[in-house]
Amino acid sequence: MGEIPDYTEGEGTIVSGSTADKAVQAAQAVVPGGIADCVVRLDDGEYEVHNISMNWPHHVFVDKDFNVVGWE
Template sequence: MTVNEASATTYQKGTSATSASAIAAGETVLVLGTTNGTTITATQGIVQPAGDYGSAASSAAGVVPFQRGAPTTAKQVGQIPANYTERSGTVVSATAANQATEASLAGFPGGDRVVQLSSGEYEVHNIGVNWPHHVFVTQDFKAVGAN
């Protein structure tokens, strides 16, 4: 994957704005932007919490690390859309995906795909963790639940 910076690209670390030069080598950054093949033109870079999904920060957030061959931990918090079924909805990108991902990051690390459900709400999908594998975000971009 290639990431191209634009003059308007913004950066965030925790709840504070930062600059590209303040991001250290080796830090994990969620890049939001537009894609073209294997290239992302970044609109925003969000520094992720230190460590992997098994880190203390992730444990505090209630993240269950993915372990190949391990049974999935069944857990649900908050509101799950009444008509939600896994693999439903339409993959979205651009502004809506960025806003849904940012809302999801307020409570849970990660997020790699955003789907708009038939109700207009969003599901932010997290590969690499058993829980929260799906974070649910309202039409006005507030994280309300996870499973």
């Protein structure tokens, strides 16, 4: 499962464009099948990719270099 940051769902800033695309691509490479409805930049610089098409993992966490670090 990897490292899950200490965060509260709903916090952070929604990102789009190439940054969001890179985060989604990283998440889908490790956890295939997810359809992301948003990507959120967390306060620590990591990203949360929010999957709406799957019951698990619903959240995939990607670091600032677009490496998956965990999911839940």
